[in-house]
Amino acid sequence: MYQGITAGYYGFGDDEDPTMLAAEAEAEAEVRKAAIAEWEESEGLKAAARANVNHVDDDAPSFVAHVPLPDVKEIEQAVLLKKKKDLMARYASASLQKDEEEAKVSRRTHCRLQNSLPREPSMLATRSLGLCSKPPPETALRA
Numbered sequence: 001m002y003q004g005i006t007a008g009y010y011g012f013g014d015d016e017d018p019t020m021l022a023a024e025a026e027a028e029a030e031v032r033k034a035a036i037a038e039w040e041e042s043e044g045l046k047a048a049a050r051a052n053v054n055h056v057d058d059d060a061p062s063f064v065a066h067v068p069l070p071d072v073k074e075i076e077q078a079v080l081l082k083k084k085k086d087l088m089a090r091y092a093s094a095s096l097q098k099d100e101e102e103a104k105v106s107r108r109t110h111c112r113l114q115n116s117l118p119r120e121p122s123m124l125a126t127r128s129l130g131l132c133s134k135p136p137p138e139t140a141l142r143a
Helices: 018-052 072-091 094-116 121-129
Strands: none
Touching: 072 094
């Protein structure tokens, strides 16, 4: 029964059949044309998409903060205060730190009193910032 089965039965030897080669060449040409047309269509869509993209101006802000952000000056001030606290904690004695804290409280109290007094209009900005134009008396610093 298996004596009649040859390599041709399994399709070997058909590789160089002229009719098969012609049919394969036609099919390959059609598939290649379809693939090229699909690729050109996709490239056309990509080019159209690139043309429709709104270009972002370099001057326009690309980030919008919805909360107030500190500026560079405020950040530098916060870093400086942190460094001062670290140095005071490391090198200053407890009594010196206590004296300095009392002086700060005294200074704030003096500034509040100064800001509550009526002043000329040019000093309104200083008052609104909570700054004191006059230094506190020496007795207020020494507690």
